[in-house]
Amino acid sequence: MSRLLHTSDWHLGRALGRYSREEDFDGVLAEITAIARETEPDLIVHSGDLFDTSRPTSRDLIRAVRTLDDLAAIAPTVVVAGNHDSPGYFELLACLSGPSRGRGLFFIDKLRPAREGGVLTFDTRGGRQRIRLAVLPYVHPNRFWQRSSVSGTTPAAYAEGMRGLQRELMQALYEGHDPDRDVLVLAAHVFVAGASPSRSERHSDADRAFTTAPADLPEVAYAALGDIHAPQAVAGVPFAARYAGSPLQMDFGERGEAKSVVIVDADPGRPVRVMRRRLSAGRQLAVFEGPLEELRQTAHLYKGVFLKAVITDEEPDALLTRTVAEIVPHAILVSAAPKRPESDDALLEEAADEELNLGDAFCAYLTDQGMSGETAQSTASAFADLLGQLDEEAPRPVHAEELLRTALEDTWTEAS
Template identity: 65%
Template sequence: MSRLLHTSDWHLGHTLHGHSRDEDFDAVLAEIAAIARDSRPDLIVHSGDLFHTSRPTARDLIRAMQVLTELADIAPTVVVAGNHDSPTYFELLSLVSGPSRGRGLFFVDRFRPADEGGVFTFDACGGQQRIRLAALPFVHPNRFWRRSAPDTAYGEYAEGMRELQAGLVQALREGYDPDRDILLFMAHVYVTGAKRSASERVVDESFETPPEDLPEVSYVALGHIHRPQSVEGVPFTARYAGSPLPMDFGEANDIKSVVIVDADPGRPVRAVRRRLSSGRRLALFKGSLEELRATADQYDGTFLKAVITGEEPDVPLGPKIAEIVPHATLIQPALARETPTDVVDDFDPGDEPDLPDAFRAYLAREGLSGTAMDSTVAAFSHLLNEVDDETPLPAPAEELLRTALQDTWREAS
């Protein structure tokens, strides 16, 4: 029986409202490495968003490479780039730490056809079985941009993704031996119907991947969504491993995990979540100072976001809360307030709203509504998504110039 360990969305470099998470990352990554040593997988996959920004710090690069090298000593380890990752950085990491350096560590920096690094083959069970993996990093809609249209439409994106995936899966199945081979697919995508945590950035639903478009293989390892979950409505096993740490208070109640997958050729896999418990807990409290004092012990060692009721607006809350819970790290203590009756915020006041939701609430307070509000928020969300991509949208003027240079005018003789 072959075994896979699936992890995802580490987001190294993420801070919580200005507070470092280095201690928490070190703890949870050590826990993941310990699970890998204990479970002894034949293959380890990371389905994207290794880093939180496209320009990670040197310290985060070192942290990533230390853990990934440790994992690669246990089993071959494949990492695909997510929408937060830099393809250029991944290319560099592959040059200095990949197979060319004698290590079983593979970085897939951008979409690559099968013959250029998009499909991998690994022996398992002492060579009695063989694992074949197709890897699809995050693909930005700009890849399918056409000069004839100002934006990539949903249908064009979905069709483009199907074509890219079809080429990988065709190569994955070439020479397939049903008595020996186990086929896997890994992708950093948003699958229609996946449940986001409350604090996750709004995913542009124009660029979803329908679940029926996923290939029918033994296991599909997914990244992009922070809440661990299975994909519903498909006749095979497809899962988001989720992030190993809660990224914000909207994920405070999520149970974080990695996935251990046991597979035999021709049989359904057995996928089991292994819970992660390292790192400081994110805790939410709403109530009076007296109620907080009565339950103070349970917030020791946590990141605490407290919303206090029953106090006057000019009361300095920070010092009072810090006195009650001295061993908690306070995040934006606030006085509970009533939402104006003519404004409806579409997020829980106890959660940290994502930027589009906060922007929508701001526009509502400024009197904007209806179609004008929807189009403004959509444009704002599009700009946010552009920030994470290194491939800029082709400028129409640039495209016209390129076309002219390809078909230069010649003076008649």
């Protein structure tokens, strides 16, 4: 039997408002490592978005490498780059921490031809079986602009290009394939059409337009997918394909989601057995919406919880946050604000064929985050002013820039 541990979308460095999530990351990464030690997989796969930004801090780099080194001591560990990851950082990490340094840790920084690192082979612990792994890191739509076989930059052109890449990987997987010994696996950071993202995941509509059809995925024993934070199976494929999901509730759109890693047991030529292992180390996120009196009655439910409070019986008041904090002293209060009128909500739900007023939408968002109306309007106006300058050939001067230019033109020199 071959055993695989699948994890994904750690997003190291993600914060929640002004609050760091380092404590939560440390707890859940230790939990994932403990599960790996207990289950003894033959291969560990991380399907992308190791970091939350393309320029992670030194603390997050250290956190990632230490955890991945611990995992690689248990089983070979492969990490494919997601859309939040920097291929350059992955290349550097591969040089410092990969197989060239004697560690079973593989960073897949960019798309590689199937015969040049696009397919990796790993013997299982007993040596009787092999896992042949096709790796497909995030492929930006721009990747296909200059491919002679693909014309245009439309979602259809992207889908065509992705089909070609996946066909190549499939062909390479079957070269030298031993049906009595080999288990075929795909690790990919892709948005599969029909998958259900968490409500507030940071995807634009444009991102969602560039999808991969379920039928285009290479037919393998198991597809370890990354990009979607809600753990789920992919419908419409004749084999097991899953998003492992994020290990923490990353934002309030993910509140209530049960996080997990995936354990996959496989034998050549047989359906795999997929088991989710629940992760519990991360603190929960909650949204309260109602009057202050109801919050007083339910305050005990929010101990140790990141809380967003939307108060329905109060007018905008600079002291509202303090009042809410006194009611739920043991919660981690991320924001507290009165419920805004329905007319403000409508700004974010305009019909697709209408032009969105970004200034108004931004103002509504700031108000929803607890900023006073006057400050939100001022901030949104400054945003609109900067946005308008994008279309100007000669942007208007900024006051601070003028002061700096004046100082440089009339520099003070020390007397000789």
